[in-house]
Amino acid sequence: MKMESPSPLDLTRAAAAFAALGSEQRLAVLRTLVRAGPEGLSIGTLGERVGVTGSTLTHHVKILSSAGLVTQARQGRSIICAAVAFDEVQDLSEFLLTECCADSTPKDDPNG
Amino acid sequence: MKMESPSPLDLTRAAAAFAALGSEQRLAVLRTLVRAGPEGLSIGTLGERVGVTGSTLTHHVKILSSAGLVTQARQGRSIICAAVAFDEVQDLSEFLLTECCADSTPKDDPNG
DNA sequence: CAATCATTTCGATATTTTTCGAAATAAGGC
DNA sequence: GCCTTATTTCGAAAAATATCGAAATGATTG
Numbered sequence: 001m002k003m004e005s006p007s008p009l010d011l012t013r014a015a016a017a018f019a020a021l022g023s024e025q026r027l028a029v030l031r032t033l034v035r036a037g038p039e040g041l042s043i044g045t046l047g048e049r050v051g052v053t054g055s056t057l058t059h060h061v062k063i064l065s066s067a068g069l070v071t072q073a074r075q076g077r078s079i080i081c082a083a084v085a086f087d088e089v090q091d092l093s094e095f096l097l098t099e100c101c102a103d104s105t106p107k108d109d110p111n112g
Numbered sequence: 113m114k115m116e117s118p119s120p121l122d123l124t125r126a127a128a129a130f131a132a133l134g135s136e137q138r139l140a141v142l143r144t145l146v147r148a149g150p151e152g153l154s155i156g157t158l159g160e161r162v163g164v165t166g167s168t169l170t171h172h173v174k175i176l177s178s179a180g181l182v183t184q185a186r187q188g189r190s191i192i193c194a195a196v197a198f199d200e201v202q203d204l205s206e207f208l209l210t211e212c213c214a215d216s217t218p219k220d221d222p223n224g
Numbered sequence: 225c226a227a228t229c230a231t232t233t234c235g236a237t238a239t240t241t242t243t244c245g246a247a248a249t250a251a252g253g254c
Numbered sequence: 255g256c257c258t259t260a261t262t263t264c265g266a267a268a269a270a271t272a273t274c275g276a277a278a279t280g281a282t283t284g
Contacts (some may be wrong), residue, residue: 003165011136011139011140011143012136015133015134015135015138015139016135017134018130018131018133018134018139019130019131019134019135020125020134021130021131021134021208022127022128022129022130022131022132022134023127023131024123024124026127027123027126027127027130027208028123031123031208031211032215034208034209034211034212034213035211035212035213035214035215036213036215036216037212037213037215037216037218038213039216039217045190055138061118067222068155078206085208085209086209086212088208089203089205089208090205093201093202093205094134096129096133096139096142096143096146096197096201097146097198097201099146099147100146100149100198101146101148101149101150102147103146103147103148103149104147104148104149104150104151105146
């Protein structure tokens with residue numbers, strides 16, 4: 001599975017990222033990781049805190065990390081997850097709002 | 113259906129809002145409305161621009177507006193939709209990021 | 225290399241979401 | 255009231271997602 005953030009953010013990738021955030025459990029997972037800060041948490045600890053069983057958590061973390069919102073790195077026996085949400089959420093907001101009013105009819109634009 | 117933004121944003125509402133954004137079609141709809149600016153667009157025009165049939169668009173707009181991202185108002189024979197995404201997306205970012213590092217172990221905090 | 229601990233894959237089921245077309249509802253004009 | 259236009263509801267089928275437990279994989283320790 002790819003963990004990097006490839007292309008700049010097209011419609012497909014942005015929708016996938018929002019969809020990754022669009023589940024109560026995954027949002028709880030991500031917020032727990034955001035709270036944990038850059039040190040991150042192991043899958044096991046994360047599962048305990050959020051109350052999700054192993055295989056289900058694997059599934060959700062996979063979705064979050066392929067959306068570029070979480071990184072995973074093996075550390076000894078454990079996999080440490082950490083939130084990368086900071087920049088990513090910024091990008092998502094921009095993706096959504098950047099072109100605000102681009103199609104608006106320029107009522108009082110002298111060049112209209 | 114409720115179109116207002118009730119409570120401050122709990123996990124359930126935030127997840128619903130992200131889920132609303134987490135579909136290519138709905139994201140395209142919302143971006144089209146953001147581009148259209150505060151004047152908004154009728155359901156019909158919106159459907160033409162995004163390339164979605166009537167009943168499907170109704171379905172998607174319903175999801176967007178109950179997430180508080182779009183408003184609807186009847187104007188003559190048409191229903192005019194407009195994006196309210198601006199504040200809402202801001203709130204969503206905050207919801208996600210506000211408690212950053214709250215659980216982080218304070219390594220170099222003298223009060224640790 | 226056997227034992228153990230942490231995580232993932234597999235396979236299966238239940239639920240939710242998406243999408244469509246046809247019929248129903250709502251508003252405006254004659 | 256009837257006709258046209260705009261949108262929504264209904265009912266149904268297809269696709270995607272969520273969830274679980276058991277078995278498999280990978281890393282560490284003795």
